[in-house]
Amino acid sequence: MFERIKAAKERLRDYANITPIMTSRTLNRLVGAEVYLKCENFQRMGAFKFRGAFNAMSRLSDADKARGVITYSSGNHAQAVALVGTLLGIRTTVVMPNDAPTTKRVATEEYGATVVEYDPQKAIRQDIAKALAVKHGYAIVPPFDHLDVIAGQGTAALELFAEVKTLNILLVPCGGGGLLSGSAIASKAIDPSCRVVGIEPELADDATKSFHTKTLHTVRNPPTIADGTRTPSLGEVTFPLVLKYVDDMKTVSEAEIIEAVKFLFYRMKLVVEPSGALGVAALLSHKVAPKGQVGVIISGGNIDADTMTLILNP
Numbered sequence: 604m605f606e607r608i609k610a611a612k613e614r615l616r617d618y619a620n621i622t623p624i625m626t627s628r629t630l631n632r633l634v635g636a637e638v639y640l641k642c643e644n645f646q647r648m649g650a651f652k653f654r655g656a657f658n659a660m661s662r663l664s665d666a667d668k669a670r671g672v673i674t675y676s677s678g679n680h681a682q683a684v685a686l687v688g689t690l691l692g693i694r695t696t697v698v699m700p701n702d703a704p705t706t707k708r709v710a711t712e713e714y715g716a717t718v719v720e721y722d723p724q725k726a727i728r729q730d731i732a733k734a735l736a737v738k739h740g741y742a743i744v745p746p747f748d749h750l751d752v753i754a755g756q757g758t759a760a761l762e763l764f765a766e767v768k769t770l771n772i773l774l775v776p777c778g779g780g781g782l783l784s785g786s787a788i789a790s791k792a793i794d795p796s797c798r799v800v801g802i803e804p805e806l807a808d809d810a811t812k813s814f815h816t817k818t819l820h821t822v823r824n825p826p827t828i829a830d831g832t833r834t835p836s837l838g839e840v841t842f843p844l845v846l847k848y849v850d851d852m853k854t855v856s857e858a859e860i861i862e863a864v865k866f867l868f869y870r871m872k873l874v875v876e877p878s879g880a881l882g883v884a885a886l887l888s889h890k891v892a893p894k895g896q897v898g899v900i901i902s903g904g905n906i907d908a909d910t911m912t913l914i915l916n917p
Contacts, residue, residue: 644904658755678707747781748838757785780841831878
């Protein structure tokens with residue numbers, strides 16, 4: 604699988620941004636370690652999802668590209684698929700919940716995708732996407748449970764290690780597990796001694812429960828502010844990868860997530876969405892005991908103005 608990640612890095616060479624790695628002496632002092640933030644909020648369309656979407660869609664057959672693709676997402680993967688579709692000349696359709704952040708829906712449409720809304724309380728997005736794929740012949744590019752998507756996501760950790768060289772621990776946000784499993788595979792291939800820890804909201808702790816019980820758990824429509832982690836469960840592909848390569852899973856509260864978003868905004872001048880701030884939340888709340896050099900994947904920065912205003916001025 605590590606070879607897939609290295610191959611994905613080559614495919615992304617002329618398309619994806621090599622995002623900056625940022626540090627903060629204040630953060631280092633507060634947590635007692637050297638912290639390196641891999642800032643995927645500066646990736647194209649504002650999140651790591653571009654990596655996986657591009658890698659998967661660039662590998663489609665010409666026939667599949669001609670028929671178009673469909674996906675299902677609450678926002679970041681939706682935007683990624685739409686943007687990649689524009690870059691590669693592929694028609695895209697996205698199944699999005701009717702409560703998706705407005706900025707993410709608008710951006711998805713502006714990138715050229717057709718959006719199909721659904722009520723997450725009444726329907727399952729995968730079922731809608733599968734039905735439309737059968738009807739129209741679309742290829743499905745899932746948001747996380749696909750080896751090419753996972754390989755693309757793993758390239759962020761590859762870049763982090765290329766610059767920092769040595770990490771004692773790597774903290775990665777977890778929704779469906781694509782970024783976490785890809786990052787863990789890359790990390791263990793480069794430095795098996797580096798501990799990889801996935802971070803979830805307490806209100807969306809399906810992966811944490813699954814990891815500790817070794818049984819797949821589901822949490823449907825979790826009411827967390829971290830909308831990028833509202834996936835009901837790990838996938839058939841990501842679950843065994845998380846069990847194999849990840850060392851631990853931790854959760855953080857809504858208040859801790861909000862404090863991390865505020866810290867990144869005020870102290871580092873970074874606009875980070877709640878899902879992207881999970882690793883920093885785990886550090887600031889001391890849910891993770893860091894030592895030495897700590898890597899943190901900041902997964903994205905697609906937060907709407909209303910949500911950010913509520914966080915900064917409650």
